Amino acid sequence: MSAPKDLRYSSDHEWVKTEDGKARIGITHFAQSELGDIVFVELPQVGDEIKAGEPFGSVESVKTVSELYAPISGTVVEVNAELDDSPEFVNESPYETAWMIVIEPSDASEIDGLLTDEAYNKLIQE
Numbered sequence: 001m002s003a004p005k006d007l008r009y010s011s012d013h014e015w016v017k018t019e020d021g022k023a024r025i026g027i028t029h030f031a032q033s034e035l036g037d038i039v040f041v042e043l044p045q046v047g048d049e050i051k052a053g054e055p056f057g058s059v060e061s062v063k064t065v066s067e068l069y070a071p072i073s074g075t076v077v078e079v080n081a082e083l084d085d086s087p088e089f090v091n092e093s094p095y096e097t098a099w100m101i102v103i104e105p106s107d108a109s110e111i112d113g114l115l116t117d118e119a120y121n122k123l124i125q126e
Contacts, residue, residue: 002121003028004095008114009121010071015095016114023072023111026099027059027090030124035061038090040111041083043068043100048076051101052110057100059090074103 007015017101019026022090032038042061050056050070057068079101089098105111115123 003030003124004116005117007095007117008071008112009108009112009117009120010069012071012076013123013124014069014071015042016071016111017099018108018111021104022077022102023074023105024099024102025071026094027038027068028120029094031066032090032094032098034106035059036063036065038087041087041090041100043081044076045081046076046079049106050074050076059087063064068100071114072103073106074105075102075105077104 003009007017009015013028015026015028038059043057044050050073052070052073054070054082055067056070059066059068080099
């Protein structure tokens with residue numbers, strides 16, 4: 001269950017992939033496996049501002065409801081609407097199909113403060 005090398009990670013188990021000046025965000029394989037079967041995903045709207053370290057949505061599993069914490073700050077420019085009808089994608093494909101939002105970062109340097117794949121793998125093995 002190792003984390004992909006091309007992503008950055010928060011200690012709250014969100015991942016960030018930078019592409020063309022934007023940041024795609026989702027939850028990690030480790031997070032979805034701890035939550036169990038995901039039955040509902042609540043995400044912000046396009047145009048919403050999110051702030052690093054603060055909740056931007058939630059996921060509901062058969063076990064619990066967990067808040068999603070923004071790994072970096074920015075403006076939401078895209079939301080994965082497929083998760084409304086198919087929340088199970090979070091369990092099936094957390095790094096590809098089940099990305100949650102795309103933001104335009106307000107401070108791209110925040111990405112440098114996130115964990116590398118090596119640091120994140122070490123965190124989840126503790």
